[in-house]
Amino acid sequence: MRKTILTIAIMATCLIGHAQLDMIRVEITEGIDDSELKTTIENNASAMFGAMNRAIVEGKNPKFDKTIFTPSAEKEMLKMWKSSAISCPVSVISEKCLTMPVGGYQIRNIAVTLMDAPVEEQEQELVLNFDKTGRIDNVMLAMDQHRYVDVIASNISVRDFANRQMIIDFVENFRTAYNRKDLDYITKVFSDDAIIITGKVIKIKKRSKESVNAFTSEKIIYNTQTKDQYLAGLKRCFKRNKYIDVTFDDIEVLGHPASDKIYGVTLKQDWKSSGYNDTGWIFLMIDFTNEFEPCIQVRTWQPDKFNGKPLNREEIFSLDDFKIKI
Secondary structure, three states: OOOOHHHHHHHHHHHHOOOOHHHOEEEEOOOOOOHHHHHHHHHHHHHHHHHHHHHHHHOOOOOOOOOOEOHHHHHHHHHHHHHOOEEOOOOEEEEOEEEOOOOOEEEEEEEEEEOOOOHHHOEEEEEEEEOOOOOEEEEEEOOOHHHHHHHHHOOOOHHHHHHHHHHHHHHHHHHHHHHOOOHHHHHHHEEEEEEEEEEEEEEEEEEOOOOOOEEEEEEEEEEEEOHHHHHHHHHHHHHHOOOEEEEEEEEEEEEEOOEEEEEEEEEEEEEEEOOOEEEEEEEEEEEOOOOOOOEEEEEEEEEOEEOOEEOOHHHOOOHHHOOOOO
């Protein structure tokens, strides 16, 4: 057990005050007219957070009522818990409910504490997705709210707005999969013939004509991998690291001019793990031809700095760098 029961109990008490552990209450302020469905969603979310808080105090894994989750969502929740126990530090959660383009509902902005994360990464937010019956269908770590608003606000049509909601959902799922070290999910979302490019900075010692002293410059070299090669390396990384925290910032979404099914997503990624940290630019080309199973056709990583300066935006991979078949 990662922490003693006593330590966990003390931390939990500090986080949630002295509120009764089984009295976490989720309230939907707007977004659902069906009162019965609204109550079901509220009750299921409240039960999940109550079970999580009790588990922390008891130093055990949470025991969830089987009726509050879809079978796959409960498995994913327990994978997240294995990476880090999760506490809800408030007794009342009041948020609006969103209707999702592919069906179901979503509640955002739920403050939680990841107990096993580095101190500076512990305070985060969850997103809960629900199926049409009100069962919890997915649990994700949220992107920053202002980034969410930026992406949603930049829609150019009703159809595009729906796609952007799906893109946010996909990106948050993608991020959460790394945090919970979910190789199965990552395998599923990459196309079998995906292009995966990783940049690496190497240092080169040179001598100038004007000076006998050597100086160091940097060069970026790029390595292209197959899906299987990338996943094999990721599997080794997951085994080496007890905890992985991936966050995305500076998100830009661009639609392909010739297809409303293809989007390019540029993200600034911070990767923090037990043995390695880095910051770099991720580019994803995502195919939404199957709205229920979007897939990544291209993934690239480049360092955020080069020769001591930020990488020029023009040098970051984009849709223009890759040919696609429409």
